[in-house]
Amino acid sequence: MEKIKIGIVGATGYAGAELVRLLLNHPNAEITAVSSISFEGQNIADIYPNLKKVCEMTLGNTELMPDCCDVIFAALPSGLSEELALQCAGKCVIIDLGADFRLHDQGTYEKWYGKNYKSPELHTKSVYSLPELYREQTKNCDVIGNPGCYPTSVALGMMPALRSGCVSTDGIIVDSKSGVTGAGRSLTQGTHYPDTNEAFAAYKAGAHRHTPEIEQTLSDIAGKNVKITFVPHLLPVNRGIESTIYARLIKDITLAELHEIYEKAYENEYFVRVEPMNKYANIKNVRCSNFCDISLHLDTHTNTLIISSCIDNMVKGAAGQAIQNMNIRFSLPETTGLTDVPPAF
Amino acid sequence: MEKIKIGIVGATGYAGAELVRLLLNHPNAEITAVSSISFEGQNIADIYPNLKKVCEMTLGNTELMPDCCDVIFAALPSGLSEELALQCAGKCVIIDLGADFRLHDQGTYEKWYGKNYKSPELHTKSVYSLPELYREQTKNCDVIGNPGCYPTSVALGMMPALRSGCVSTDGIIVDSKSGVTGAGRSLTQGTHYPDTNEAFAAYKAGAHRHTPEIEQTLSDIAGKNVKITFVPHLLPVNRGIESTIYARLIKDITLAELHEIYEKAYENEYFVRVEPMNKYANIKNVRCSNFCDISLHLDTHTNTLIISSCIDNMVKGAAGQAIQNMNIRFSLPETTGLTDVPPAF
């Protein structure tokens, strides 16, 4: 089989660099072009010395990419992918790691991102592709919106509980913690080492842009409007998201029964691992991998289901899931190129 | 004024070592005796080389302490302080940093700690001394139960909201994160550096022993039975607890009004700092200090009050608060010896 020709737009951002790392070991893909506005003309290994000898491509611009690639991964700030998608139309598949193709409702996008869709029609042809939920639609779609990191952890964590009807759709609380790569490569005081190390705080409480994306998916699963309270925190580690989700039980059910519902829901999903009872999901066990680890706990005295859902924000939360989507779109086994074993330490 | 003579029982545990650090700079106190079962006969500076030249006392046992001390700080595993308190009776004050004098209800203690009170009468004479709530009772009490670390962060974070009647006492969620010193000095696989570093997970979800202590205080504040859902997490930093608390609003009130309620509630409390609106409490700003920083946030679309409460688990969460209690008991200004400025980095 001929290799899929890959273009990576925004290859020097963290998501872009992670795509490079993972795709270099993908047996059916070949990186054809990498682009960067900030570093155009430079060797990518000068920006990321980990790539020395492994990938020494020159960073270019995006102009010719749609003509020479089978798929373009766009790792861009929100608002810039729509135009790129138009350029790709009829030429190649685009997988957008930004937010432009995540929200179905244009009004919601406008409210949270302060921009509107320039080509609403394009959005009707796109899919929000969280594979474990929507892979059927992805198979034939050329404009693929890759989910956000927090929403991935929450949707996978909540899906079986919501589907089962065991939990109330009211009053769901999502308390998430993300490693610092989630904030990107750009320099900020809040991610300056001495400000971040030995520190911990919430941010954008009740006001993070991933809120409507989470609600969109949970509502779709539940078949009715779901609102959540979402508070992210900055965690002094490089990688990983842990979301602790609180949902009120509305059925008389034991933890063992809930556990079985989860195991069954994910029995055919390679990338979702349900922890044994009494074990806790930990970001360290999914590091550098495309796994989502989920553990379930029950507070019987308040009748609250507690779900801990862990992913690597750069892999299942970004680049890995994007490759999983590419695999689906190009009819490859979903795990192709994504079988690295998470290091234990 | 003569200096208060101090005995520290369990001086080589983390809480004990922190008491030594803080009391060495207390202008009205003098460490008279330090004890340790594991290291009896050794120089404390051999165990804690940070104390070299500063405190080179020999670790002894507790036998003679009640006779030569004005106050004994007990930093012991739960279940061991009760007997020590009996030995102190009529001789000196005891401030217990363990759990033996925290729970008013014996049945609750038995349920969570698997032991019963040997001398129930002693407990009727003791006080659970979170100064900002109960300092009046502390002034004349000789058996002082020092609050737990998580409960301190939660009680101070919730007090003004609960008192104001603005929030529901149902469905309160407490999602807490603690630095690794909270797990103590004893070696465990879970606190081995390569297992803890770059890791994050919940533990004892809905089953942590601090749950009944938190509920006891919140119930007392609210004047009715309050149940909470409490999930602690292990945070890869040395010090600090951040508790994110979620409570449903039941009154029509703005964030600015809530903020004013908090500022007013704590206007005379030196150790509690309410963050300006739109700022977030961060464990780094309270490190090595007795401060509790609180920030308030409102999710208007779910009508949920979000409170972030930060303390240093070893100071306001243990040794510092114990010294604050000593100051109260010995009629000193509460801030005596506790004015170290938290380092910014």
Place this chain on the structure above:
Amino acid sequence: MEKIKIGIVGATGYAGAELVRLLLNHPNAEITAVSSISFEGQNIADIYPNLKKVCEMTLGNTELMPDCCDVIFAALPSGLSEELALQCAGKCVIIDLGADFRLHDQGTYEKWYGKNYKSPELHTKSVYSLPELYREQTKNCDVIGNPGCYPTSVALGMMPALRSGCVSTDGIIVDSKSGVTGAGRSLTQGTHYPDTNEAFAAYKAGAHRHTPEIEQTLSDIAGKNVKITFVPHLLPVNRGIESTIYARLIKDITLAELHEIYEKAYENEYFVRVEPMNKYANIKNVRCSNFCDISLHLDTHTNTLIISSCIDNMVKGAAGQAIQNMNIRFSLPETTGLTDVPPAF
């Protein structure tokens, strides 16, 4: 081609767990058996939850391994591999990640390890296999001593300079820093998180067991007796060794010329990357990979060559190099199964 059947002895130590991680993605190898004294009978994924769904083998003992494996990796404390090697004789290859087959001179082994060789003859048939130096001997050898982590970083860092005759063999200083996994999985106070985090110190200055191993290799390269001063330090990161090596120049030579000597020396060595002039080797660029990154610097005012050599102590310093040795022994391309790209963050 049939897959090589692998046995891993000591699979639950850090080196063993890293072997499992890497070998699971080796296209020509198959893990046949894993053993552990401490955890015999348990599922390895219960000890290392990162392996869940990926490798759920039961930990056994070593008894039958030589009969069912083509190669056994021994990740054992020093002194235990010799007997195992005897059991393997004539049955399978043994690659020892411990110290038993590193020192040619029995007297040196006795001096530093406090034991003597029980079967000296076995040692004459073994090879100390640092592939970049000794791969020819490895090709036909059945008892392969895998180099230590520090020695690997130093030998690769020094080889071209020593061979060129540019530096004095007197007065070489090696200042090394190792991540905490180098201390192993066993619990010690010195690797307890709050003791290790935000800490840094030297240990075993001038007295580390890797000293004779380093000297043995450097002497072999130089063709005369070389003594070094070696001081290791514990670095608060999980993985990585950086060795800064100081050697006095004895020829009139520029940095550019030295740089060329290094580039030439390693032009056919995939796993050794010489940094461009004015760049610094950094442990982060080799993390989770089998690379050794080397940078060269010249202090002209003291005529001192400064070499910074970085490896991942668990990969090129242990499991990765062991697999590289297996590849050599079984006539596979050396990079087989070792092409993972180091993550940038």
Place this chain on the structure above:
Amino acid sequence: MEKIKIGIVGATGYAGAELVRLLLNHPNAEITAVSSISFEGQNIADIYPNLKKVCEMTLGNTELMPDCCDVIFAALPSGLSEELALQCAGKCVIIDLGADFRLHDQGTYEKWYGKNYKSPELHTKSVYSLPELYREQTKNCDVIGNPGCYPTSVALGMMPALRSGCVSTDGIIVDSKSGVTGAGRSLTQGTHYPDTNEAFAAYKAGAHRHTPEIEQTLSDIAGKNVKITFVPHLLPVNRGIESTIYARLIKDITLAELHEIYEKAYENEYFVRVEPMNKYANIKNVRCSNFCDISLHLDTHTNTLIISSCIDNMVKGAAGQAIQNMNIRFSLPETTGLTDVPPAF
């Protein structure tokens, strides 16, 4: 006694912020004015929320400082303090934490800093004040150059050995490691959290500006010209410098005898602690304190003395030592305001 009136120029840099932290607890000093070019007009507690309620001064400019202060601490980039010193002349004492008053030789300053002295006369009246070496000169001096962080660790580490004549002045190697606060508050890619965390590398090998300062002091101690090889490294912790120093023994002397020389040399120096034999200096034991911990080790097989010297780069390496200098200049006990006990964790 009236309090010393303090002005801090550059109060929002890390050294400035540390001066604020320490001076707030100095019993004989009072911060009268704080200045900042970047944040003029703002409350310092808005920049450093750790100062909330503790110090809420408005950041001003330096114009009136010399008229209203007894001493000005200048925490400025190199080249800016000379002019300020001229403005202070005859009005107040200036203690410069930058490099402008460290090098006696103007040519050396020009070579390393690319500028020349505008007022060479001023420099003849200044003192390079490392108290343990030069305190007599500081007592009556109004222009005090505060030593650099690395040079402090090295000078204190080497002084007794050099004075004793036991070590060669040739071939001294200094391998130093510094926490990230040493790089300052300004944002750089190299101090962005995901680039710094889990990373380690050398920088400016043989080319750091502290080299001539170290050599100046060692030469002064030795009474002859001393050249060193100096390589700093960036350590992923907030605070602390560890310098491992290698010097060849030229006398027949035991480690015990060397240890005694060190203990004697520092017996009256409160801030220097010589570790017991066989213990290692560790940055964690001096954190947030003005201590310098020194341990001695001997590599007998190469006849090399190994000295490990640890300070907190922000305290003994900057703000603390500056206050120690102020105490000397104003005839206070040197330890005044500097008795905080380093936290063990």
